Amino acid sequence: MPVHAIVGTQTVPIDITLNGESRSLDVSPATTLLDLLRHDLALTGTKKGCDHGQCGACTVLIDGHRINSCLQLAVMQDGKEITTIEGLARDGALHPLQSAFIERDAFQCGYCTPGQICSGVALIEEGHAKSREEIREHMSGNICRCGAYPNIVDAIEDVLVQRGQFMKEAAE
Amino acid sequence: MLKNDTHVGSPRSRVDGPAKVTGQATYAAEFTAPDLAHAYVVGSGIARGTITAIDATEAEAVPGVIKVFTHENRPGTAWFSYKYQDMVGPPGDPFRPLASDEIQFSDQPVALVVAESFDVARHAASLVRVCYEQQPHETDLSRARHDSYEPPRKRTGIAPPPKPRGDAVKAFGEAPVRVSAEYTIATEHHNPMEPHATTVIWDGGGKITVHDKTQGVQNSQAYVASVFGLSSDDVRVVSPYVGGGFGSGLRPQHQLFLAVMASLALERSVRLELTRQQMFSHVHRPETINVLSLGADRDGKLRSIQHQAVAATSRFEDHQEVVVNWSGLLYPAENVDLRYELAKLDTYSPGDMRAPGAPLGVFALESAMDELAIATGVDPVELRLRNYAERDENDDVPFSSKELRACYRQGAEQFGWSRRNPKPGSMREGRELIGWGMASGVWEANMMKTSARAVLGADGRLAISCATSDIGTGTYTILTQIAADALGLAMEDVTVELGDSSLPTSPVQGGSWTAASAGSAVMAACQTLRETLFKQAAKIDGSPLADAAIDDVAFSDGRIVLRTDAARSVLLADAVGAGGHDKVEAEEAAGPGLIGMMLPKSHASYTHAAVFVEVRIDEDLGVMRVTRVVNAVAAGRILNPKTARSQIIGGVVWGIGMAMHEETLTDHRLGRMMNHSLSEYHVPANADIQDIEVIFVEEHDDKTSPIGVKGLGEIGIVGTAAAIANAVHHATGKRIRSLPITIDKILAG
Numbered sequence: 001m002p003v004h005a006i007v008g009t010q011t012v013p014i015d016i017t018l019n020g021e022s023r024s025l026d027v028s029p030a031t032t033l034l035d036l037l038r039h040d041l042a043l044t045g046t047k048k049g050c051d052h053g054q055c056g057a058c059t060v061l062i063d064g065h066r067i068n069s070c071l072q073l074a075v076m077q078d079g080k081e082i083t084t085i086e087g088l089a090r091d092g093a094l095h096p097l098q099s100a101f102i103e104r105d106a107f108q109c110g111y112c113t114p115g116q117i118c119s120g121v122a123l124i125e126e127g128h129a130k131s132r133e134e135i136r137e138h139m140s141g142n143i144c145r146c147g148a149y150p151n152i153v154d155a156i157e158d159v160l161v162q163r164g165q166f167m168k169e170a171a172e
Numbered sequence: 173m174l175k176n177d178t179h180v181g182s183p184r185s186r187v188d189g190p191a192k193v194t195g196q197a198t199y200a201a202e203f204t205a206p207d208l209a210h211a212y213v214v215g216s217g218i219a220r221g222t223i224t225a226i227d228a229t230e231a232e233a234v235p236g237v238i239k240v241f242t243h244e245n246r247p248g249t250a251w252f253s254y255k256y257q258d259m260v261g262p263p264g265d266p267f268r269p270l271a272s273d274e275i276q277f278s279d280q281p282v283a284l285v286v287a288e289s290f291d292v293a294r295h296a297a298s299l300v301r302v303c304y305e306q307q308p309h310e311t312d313l314s315r316a317r318h319d320s321y322e323p324p325r326k327r328t329g330i331a332p333p334p335k336p337r338g339d340a341v342k343a344f345g346e347a348p349v350r351v352s353a354e355y356t357i358a359t360e361h362h363n364p365m366e367p368h369a370t371t372v373i374w375d376g377g378g379k380i381t382v383h384d385k386t387q388g389v390q391n392s393q394a395y396v397a398s399v400f401g402l403s404s405d406d407v408r409v410v411s412p413y414v415g416g417g418f419g420s421g422l423r424p425q426h427q428l429f430l431a432v433m434a435s436l437a438l439e440r441s442v443r444l445e446l447t448r449q450q451m452f453s454h455v456h457r458p459e460t461i462n463v464l465s466l467g468a469d470r471d472g473k474l475r476s477i478q479h480q481a482v483a484a485t486s487r488f489e490d491h492q493e494v495v496v497n498w499s500g501l502l503y504p505a506e507n508v509d510l511r512y513e514l515a516k517l518d519t520y521s522p523g524d525m526r527a528p529g530a531p532l533g534v535f536a537l538e539s540a541m542d543e544l545a546i547a548t549g550v551d552p553v554e555l556r557l558r559n560y561a562e563r564d565e566n567d568d569v570p571f572s573s574k575e576l577r578a579c580y581r582q583g584a585e586q587f588g589w590s591r592r593n594p595k596p597g598s599m600r601e602g603r604e605l606i607g608w609g610m611a612s613g614v615w616e617a618n619m620m621k622t623s624a625r626a627v628l629g630a631d632g633r634l635a636i637s638c639a640t641s642d643i644g645t646g647t648y649t650i651l652t653q654i655a656a657d658a659l660g661l662a663m664e665d666v667t668v669e670l671g672d673s674s675l676p677t678s679p680v681q682g683g684s685w686t687a688a689s690a691g692s693a694v695m696a697a698c699q700t701l702r703e704t705l706f707k708q709a710a711k712i713d714g715s716p717l718a719d720a721a722i723d724d725v726a727f728s729d730g731r732i733v734l735r736t737d738a739a740r741s742v743l744l745a746d747a748v749g750a751g752g753h754d755k756v757e758a759e760e761a762a763g764p765g766l767i768g769m770m771l772p773k774s775h776a777s778y779t780h781a782a783v784f785v786e787v788r789i790d791e792d793l794g795v796m797r798v799t800r801v802v803n804a805v806a807a808g809r810i811l812n813p814k815t816a817r818s819q820i821i822g823g824v825v826w827g828i829g830m831a832m833h834e835e836t837l838t839d840h841r842l843g844r845m846m847n848h849s850l851s852e853y854h855v856p857a858n859a860d861i862q863d864i865e866v867i868f869v870e871e872h873d874d875k876t877s878p879i880g881v882k883g884l885g886e887i888g889i890v891g892t893a894a895a896i897a898n899a900v901h902h903a904t905g906k907r908i909r910s911l912p913i914t915i916d917k918i919l920a921g
Contacts, residue, residue: 030291039290044202045195047415049365050448054850057365085195094193102189105818109644110192111365111415117193140857143850145365145416146644147825148818149861 014078018043019087027074034058036074037084045085045114049143056142059115060084066122068141085114088121096162097121100155108146116142120156127165132157179653179663183814187663188413188648197413201369203383205441208371209238211286211434212293213427213446214300215279215453219843220309220518223273223282223302231285231299236292238438240300241284241430246270247437255398259391260422260524260680263325264489267520269426269433275304276488277520278844279453284430286442309518309843313459313484320482320513327492334500334566338507340467343476347467351543352478355464355536356910357893358835359484359845360457362525363855366415368454369445370428372435378402380435382409384428387421387641388680393673395424396432409673417643418826419524422682425454452848456836458484458522460495462536466543467507472550474505474559481533485514486521493529498614499537500566501778503559518843524682526826527615527886531893535830538611538894539909542901552610552898553580553589553782564776572777572875573882575806576612579782579869583610583804586867587784596905604788607903613781613891617808617873617882618685621763623676624693626655626701630754632730632745634659636697637669640678640690645885646815647686651694653812654879658698659744660727676759684779684883687811692762692878700758706732708756709747716740762878777876779807779887783824785895789903794918798828798896801864808873808882816884820866823888829856830889831896835912 011026018041027036034051037043037060046069049057053071060069061083088095097120100106107113119142129135135153144152160166191197216223228240249268250256256266269281283300287293310316326332344350366385373381380402386392389409397404414421431444446453460483467476479499485491496510545552557580563570584590592608593599599606624638636655642648648668656663669675678690706722709715709732717725717734725732733741748756786800801824810816833854837847847853876882893911900918901907908917 028289028291030295035290038202042204043195044198047199047365048201048367048445050850052448052849052851054448055365085193089194094190098193101193102185105186105814107186107189107192107644108646108818108822109365109414109416110188110197111199113192114195136859136861140859143365143855143857145363145418145855146818147822147856147861149825149856149858150821150864151818152858 012075014075016077017081019083029073029075031074033069033072033074033077037069043084043086047111047114049112056119057112057115059118059142061118061122064122064125066119085118088117095121096159097124097155100158104151104155104158106148106151106155108148112142112144116144116152123156124159124163129160130166177657180657180811184649184653184663184812186646186649186815187652187668188642199366199413199415200371200383200385200411201443201445203371203373205373208441208443209286209288209438210290210293211284211431211442211444212297213281213430213450214283214285214297215450216275216282217302218275218304218306219278219311221275221304221306223275224305225303226283227301228283231296234292234296234299236288237296238286238288241270241434242282243270243272247433250399250401258395258423259388262327262489262491267426267488269429277486277518278842279450281426281430284434286434286438311517311519311838311843312840313461313515313517316515316517317461317482320515323490323492323514325490330492331494331497333496333510333512336509340476340478340507340509343507344465344467344478347475348470349468349544349547350465351540351547352465353540353543353909355462355539357460357532357535358911359459360525360830360834361452361836361853362418362420362455363451363850363853364416364418364420367446367448367451368425368427370431371443372431372441374435374439374441379406380432382407382432384409384411385414385421386411387414387417387643387682389641389671389673390639390677391680392424392428396428399429400432400436410671411641412671414641414643417681418526419528419682420455421643422524422680423455448850449848452836452845454520455523457525458491460532462533464499464536464540466540468544468548470548472544472548472555472558474503476507477503477505478509479533479536480511482513482515484517484522486519487516489521490514491522495529495533497566498530498533501564502537502561502612502614504561504565527890530615530890531827531830534613534890535894535897535911538891539897542609542898543907551594553584556580556612567773567776569773569776572775573808573871573873574780575869575871576780576782579780579804579806582867582869583782583784583802586865587802589784596902603791605791605903607787607789607899607901609895609898609902610782610784611891611894611898613783613887615684615779615887615890617777617779617876618683619688619692619764619877620679620685621761622678622689622693623759623761624690624697625676625757625759626694626697627755627757628659628701628705628744628748630745630748632665634661634666635669636666636694637675638678638690638693639673639675640686641671641681643681645686645819646812647690649815650687650691650811654691654694655698658695658702660729684885688877688879688881688883689762691811691881693760695879696760696762697758700760701756702727704756704758705744705747708750709742712742712746712750715742717742775875777882779805779882781805781887781891783891783895785899787896787899787903789900789918794915796832796900796913796918797862799862802867803888804867804869805887806869806871807884807887808871808876809880810868811881813868816868817866819884820888821864823886824864824892825856825861826889827892828860828896830911831893832912
C-alpha cells in the first residue's frame, strides 16, 4: 500500500489512561504520541523540540517510566497509563518537583520545563540518583538551552532530600 | 523611590512559574483555531543556482493536501526590497521566500505544502520534485576571507571600528614583548528549544492574529503589514511566551512570511512549525577569524594593539557586529589599529546571537592577553590591572560606571586564584591535569525608548502592560516587582501583560536593554499613576491627606499614608473612586530622550565581568570537563538576584558550549550544513555543567537608566570561552586558538 494511502486516512482504535482518565481514541498509524497529545488532544504542555528523541522536551510518563513521546507511535499505547505535565498536579496542588522548580528558578523560557519535570519525577521514583553527579548524569537526556542545569539539579536534590532519599552534600 | 523597596533588589520567584511548570504557558505553535491548516516547508538541495522545474502534482494528489505554494504560483507581495526591511536588519536585500527561481543557500524554502493535518503536509512535502541548474557556490570562509571587504553601508546601532590611534604597526615592531596569532570561532546556531513557528489565525475580513516565535511582536507586525500591504490594524501579533530566543527571534524568519502568505491566500488559519533540521536554514552566528597582535613593555604595559577580524555574511546582506572594538576599549594603549571586514558566502544571512560579536573578539583579545602574561611572567589578573582602562579611549569619554577592578578582586578571592601555580601542567590530581584560567568580559549597557501602561482598578489590582517580550529573561517578574513597590502593593496584586503588538510600544527584546528600558517605562507610568491617585485622595471630603504634598506620603499596603503620621491614610481603592471612574490609568514612555540622543556622547555605558574557570583534562584521552566557574559581574543595580543569577549562569553555560561543543559543520562540496540536529550539533547537557558561582559586584550607575540598571542577558557569555581556553593552556601547555576546543585539538595541540 502506498504511504499516502495510510497517512491521514486510516485510524486504529486504542484505549489509554491519560492523566488518570480513561480515553478511547481512534489514531492514525503514522501519528506519534507527541503529535497525538499536541495536535489532537490539545495537551500542548508536552513540547516538541526536535521530534527525533534528541532533546527530551517531549518526555512523558508511560506506566511510570520517562519516555520521549516523539519516539512512540500513538498506536503503540493501547492499554498504557500516560501522565503528561498537565496531570502531575493533583487536586490543585503542585507536585513537589513543580514547586521546587519554581523555588529554585530551574527554568527560564519554560519550553524544556515540562520534559525536565516529567524526567525528574521518574528519576526520583527510579531511586538511583544518590549524588548531584548522578542527578546530572541521569538528567542529561533533557536539554535546557537557557542553561538552567545547576538549578534543575538543585530542585531535584531538594525533593530527594524531602523524601529522605538523599543526604544534602557539602559544597562540591 | 527605589529606596527601601520591598520587592526590588530581593530574590523573587518567577511570576510566570506556575504557568510554565504546569504546561499552561502557550507558545507560538500551540495556539489553535477551528479549521486550522498545517504547513510544511520543502527546502532546496543545492546552495546556489536556479530551479529549472518544480513538480507538485504527486504532492497535490495526496488526500488532505490543500495547496502547494512555489515561486510559480505564490501570491504577489511587496515589490521594493525596502518593504522587507525590519527594525534590526542589516543593509542589503532581505531574503524573500518563494520570490523567484533563484537559489541563494542550501535548504532555502522552495515550496510550502498546506494540508488538513501535519502528517499529510509532511508526507506530501516529500513528494515535491525539484530540478536545479547548479552554479558554483562558496561556503568556506578560509577561502572567501581573501575577498574580504569593509562593509560600505554600516548597520544601524553597530559602531564601526574607531579611527586608528598612533602607529600600531611601528609600535608593535619596536615593542620588547610581542604576541601575535590568529583566533577563529566556528559557525554556531542558536537552537532555542522551541523551534521557530508561526500560527496565523484568520479572523475574517482580511484581519489576522499572528502567534509568532519572535523577540519583537511589533517588529513582526510591521514586517507583515509592509510585505503584504496590510494596515497595521489588520495584523495583531500575540506571543506571550517565547521558548528561547538568544537573538534568533529578533528578525522575522521565513516561517512568518510563509504562514501569513498561506493564510491570506487560503483565507483560513494556518500553522507552520519548522523542524529542528530546518532551524539550520536560517539565522546563525557568523564564523569569524581574528588576527590579534599585542606589543608590550617587559612589565606587560601595552604599547600596541592590532585586531583585525573577518566575519562571514551572506551574498545578499551585510550582517555586522561589534567584534574588534573591545580591544580598544578594555585596555589602553597609545597605538591601536582595529579593522572589521566581511566575506560573502552562499548561506543565509548570519544574525545576532547572544552578545553578537563580543565573545568572538574578546576570545581573541583575552587569549592574547594570557599569552602576553606568559611571555612577560606577569600574573594574568595583575596584567589586566596594570592595563586597566579608566576611560573609553575609543570614543574618548568617561565610563558611566566601571567596577571591573572589584570583579577581578572578588572573583579571584572566591576562586582561590592566589593558590594557582602559574606553571602549565603543574597542577594535577591522578591522571587529570588541572587548569585554572581567567578572562575579562564586557558588553554594552543600553536603554531604548519604551512605553508602558499602568491601570489601577477599584479592586486595588494593578495591571501593567507593554509590548516587549519575556524570552525567559524574567521580564514579567521584574516589572511586577517594580510596579508592586511603586504602588505599595503585594506582587500578587499586580498582573503584567507582555508580547502583544497592541500594547504600548517597545523595541525588540535584545541587546540586554529590556530591564533598563521597560523597567524605566513601568516606573514612569507608575509615577504618573501615583501623582493622579494622590491628587484624587487629597480632594476627598475631609481627606486626612488634604494639606499634604506628594513627597509627604508613602504608598504602602494598599494605602496612601502620611509618612509622619501613619494613622492618616487613604485606601487606594478610595483614591481610585474619588476620580469618578472605576480605574485610574497612566501611560508613559522612558528613553534616552531626543536631546540626549542628539548631543555628543558624554559617557560610555558597559557591563563588565571577570570569569575564573577550572578545567580538568584526562591526560591520556584528552577529555575535558569544566568543573568550576566563578563569574563576578558588575552590571549596576540588580533587580532580582534570583533571576539575575540565572541569566549569568545561562550565559556561562553558553560560554562553555562555545568553548567545547558548538560548531556547525558544512560540507563545502555540497555547501550544506551537515550536523543539523541536536544529536550532532552539540550544546551543553546537564552532565557538562558543574559548579557555577555568580557574584554581583556592587556598582552604582545613575547615567545608563533612571532605575540604575545596566542589563544582564549577555555579559555572562563574554569572556567565558577565553577563560576556558586559557585554563586549557594552564592544564596542558597547549594553546588552542580555534573554538570549539574538541578532544582532537587537545590531543594534537
